[in-house]
Amino acid sequence: MTKGNFYITTPIxxxxxxxxxxxxxxxxxxxxxxxxxxxxxxxxxxxxGTDEHGQKIQRIADEKGVTPKAYVDNIVGGIKKLWExxxxxxxxxxxxxDPYHERAVQKIFKRLYDQGDIYKSEYEGWxxxxxxxxxxxxxxxxNKCPDCGRPVELTKEESYFFRxxxxxxxxxxxxxxxxxxxxxxxxxxxxxxxxxxVGLEDLCVSRTTFDWGIPVEFDKGHVVYxxxxxxSNYITALGYLSEDESLFEKxxxxxxxxxxxxxxRFHTIIWPAMLMALGLPLPKQVxxxxxxxxxxxxxxxxxxxxxxxxxxxxxxxxxxIRYFLLREVPFGSDGLFSNEALIGRINADLANDLxxxxxxxxxxxxxxxxxIIPDERAEGDFDxxxxxTVLAAPAKVDExxxxxxxxxxxxxxxxxxxRTNKYIDETAPWLLAKDESQKPRLAQVMYNLAxxxxxxxxxxxxxxxxxxxxxxxxxxxxxxxxxxxxxVYSWGGYQSGNRVQKGVVLFPRIDLEQEMEDLSKxxxxxxxxxxxxxxxxxxxxxxxxxxEQEDSLITIDDFAKIQFRTVTVIEAExxxxxxxxxxxxVRMGDExxxxxxxxxxxxxxxxxxxxxxxxxxxxKPVKLRGIESxxxxxxxxxxxxxxxxxxxxxxxxxxxxx
RNA sequence: GGCGGCGUAGCUCAGCUGGCUAGAGCAUGCGGUUCAUACCCGCAGUGUCGUUGGUUCAAAUCCAAUCGCCGCUACCA
Numbered sequence: 001m002t003k004g005n006f007y008i009t010t011p012i013x014x015x016x017x018x019x020x021x022x023x024x025x026x027x028x029x030x031x032x033x034x035x036x037x038x039x040x041x042x043x044x045x046x047x048x049g050t051d052e053h054g055q056k057i058q059r060i061a062d063e064k065g066v067t068p069k070a071y072v073d074n075i076v077g078g079i080k081k082l083w084e085x086x087x088x089x090x091x092x093x094x095x096x097x098d099p100y101h102e103r104a105v106q107k108i109f110k111r112l113y114d115q116g117d118i119y120k121s122e123y124e125g126w127x128x129x130x131x132x133x134x135x136x137x138x139x140x141x142x143n144k145c146p147d148c149g150r151p152v153e154l155t156k157e158e159s160y161f162f163r164x165x166x167x168x169x170x171x172x173x174x175x176x177x178x179x180x181x182x183x184x185x186x187x188x189x190x191x192x193x194x195x196x197x198v199g200l201e202d203l204c205v206s207r208t209t210f211d212w213g214i215p216v217e218f219d220k221g222h223v224v225y226x227x228x229x230x231x232s233n234y235i236t237a238l239g240y241l242s243e244d245e246s247l248f249e250k251x252x253x254x255x256x257x258x259x260x261x262x263x264x265r266f267h268t269i270i271w272p273a274m275l276m277a278l279g280l281p282l283p284k285q286v287x288x289x290x291x292x293x294x295x296x297x298x299x300x301x302x303x304x305x306x307x308x309x310x311x312x313x314x315x316x317x318x319x320x321i322r323y324f325l326l327r328e329v330p331f332g333s334d335g336l337f338s339n340e341a342l343i344g345r346i347n348a349d350l351a352n353d354l355x356x357x358x359x360x361x362x363x364x365x366x367x368x369x370x371x372i373i374p375d376e377r378a379e380g381d382f383d384x385x386x387x388x389t390v391l392a393a394p395a396k397v398d399e400x401x402x403x404x405x406x407x408x409x410x411x412x413x414x415x416x417x418x419r420t421n422k423y424i425d426e427t428a429p430w431l432l433a434k435d436e437s438q439k440p441r442l443a444q445v446m447y448n449l450a451x452x453x454x455x456x457x458x459x460x461x462x463x464x465x466x467x468x469x470x471x472x473x474x475x476x477x478x479x480x481x482x483x484x485x486x487x488v489y490s491w492g493g494y495q496s497g498n499r500v501q502k503g504v505v506l507f508p509r510i511d512l513e514q515e516m517e518d519l520s521k522x523x524x525x526x527x528x529x530x531x532x533x534x535x536x537x538x539x540x541x542x543x544x545x546x547x548e549q550e551d552s553l554i555t556i557d558d559f560a561k562i563q564f565r566t567v568t569v570i571e572a573e574x575x576x577x578x579x580x581x582x583x584x585x586v587r588m589g590d591e592x593x594x595x596x597x598x599x600x601x602x603x604x605x606x607x608x609x610x611x612x613x614x615x616x617x618x619x620k621p622v623k624l625r626g627i628e629s630x631x632x633x634x635x636x637x638x639x640x641x642x643x644x645x646x647x648x649x650x651x652x653x654x655x656x657x658x
Numbered sequence: 659g660g661c662g663g664c665g666u667a668g669c670u671c672a673g674c675u676g677g678c679u680a681g682a683g684c685a686u687g688c689g690g691u692u693c694a695u696a697c698c699c700g701c702a703g704u705g706u707c708g709u710u711g712g713u714u715c716a717a718a719u720c721c722a723a724u725c726g727c728c729g730c731u732a733c734c735a
Contacts, residue, residue, distance in 0.1 A: 357697095
């Protein structure tokens, strides 16, 4: 009886910290899609979960003095609660620490090894300890960690590698033959131009430097590194390589993996290559959505942007938040998240348009007909136009949903709402009510209003999860037939005899100014400027923004470890072939040091000679573009300008700075 | 540096393969209405469509250059 199967996934989130509104964004979108497909009669599998291994979690757990498992159990509990709060209708929640997943990952790893797609070698790379990331020489930025800009160390590690390079051509061909595979299109171009066409390198898929991961069965000391562990969740969740593969057979390949744009690459290159190696079909689509970005950095504090979804839901109601997330930003683009925008949407779309429409309609039916619309009705002007407009919505919603245009789908529904509000003005029921002979006409008008609202209430079900029922209650809709998706393609589903009932205000209006004040108070003590992007970041690749805060306090001893010295620049020249680098010779007392510094865009060699600067003198020397740099010059920069830290008064070089 | 994208009313944006007096929502002003959550309905705008050239009977829409912003990515010693 079903229309077919539909498998949709969110990324599995990294439970190193509480989730924020960006995570909710992805998950609510997936939820809306899953609900929509269920309403359409599909057999849906909606998967979400958590990616729980890795060094970062191990380290955080260590710091807190708990086991990694205990640590993630706690966080995952919170995540599950959040999804309950947001009424996420996932059919399954996978944790990469689930035993069935671990077993399947081991089997996958073994299989790929046995067939030669994984081989053992040595990983030589530059390691950034704070970020726990390896980088290749070419990834480095001025020989520093491209993520955090701190120095990296050359490290060797025995590792297993996945032959990603082998699948390069097959991937290119697949992507070219399946233009719908990577969406939106701009992401496809990025993957093609930046990775596939320039060539893929084999991928390191095991680690020996930590043990919080799935052990490689046949080689103790190695744990499976993120890729095979995390990405395979999409199939292990379905029982792939378990005793019961029936779900896998039923739902794979997935219809769509919803991911944030920052992890499109993993899902469109690494993951498909893994699947090819396993001889499995590829997911039909990977959709990389945009980020919700917090409104302007320095403004955000004073404007008090709240990004904790729990707080938002409690404050404004679940449906308001879900509506905002899906409505405000076209799904493929980035969008601004601000409390003003949120409140604006709530007031304009939800309170004024939808909520008020329901309220006024119910009030009129109640007032004019004691709650039940009489069967004796008379058609009149505007009826036809109303019907046409409202009935046009379902097909448009279908069309938009099929391409994951949630925002556009909601726009279509709201056109119907607007049309209905206008219809009230056109028909002026309060005038009809004054004339006894117009009762049948008034009844028809009331019926049309009720029916329009009924259709709208059915259409909003994928997006809003509490409001539809509240509306049905007020309209006196009891029969499930009236709330089925199929019932909105024709007029007349609202049944005679339904008794309307005034109810609670669906969406109370919010006083914007008052609210912004409250929010600022709520935010005191919290520094949101650190959190510029509320977008979801799920992987081990995630940058750690909190680290700065955690590590921000040092002792005087820590400070003493760094030797700052005054120096004078005696020579300077551009580094051949590098845009950003200047090679400096500096005098430090009797000593002359060679320093390479990434300031070429801001200083010419000529202007820097003779300057008195501060050098970090005991920094481990590194080679930058083959030139040894014996220290680091201090400078400050904002987005546009960089300024060297110079001495206010002329002093000799070589002095200690304390 | 390479690839891609963006720059349109105060704000957020629509405007596909060039063609009626350049649109929507929000905000603003005015008018109407009273069933309703001071709501709804109507009307009114303002825009050198980033800048400069070019193609064309005709360009916001195509081409070139340029400025500004953003995304991905990189440095060829």
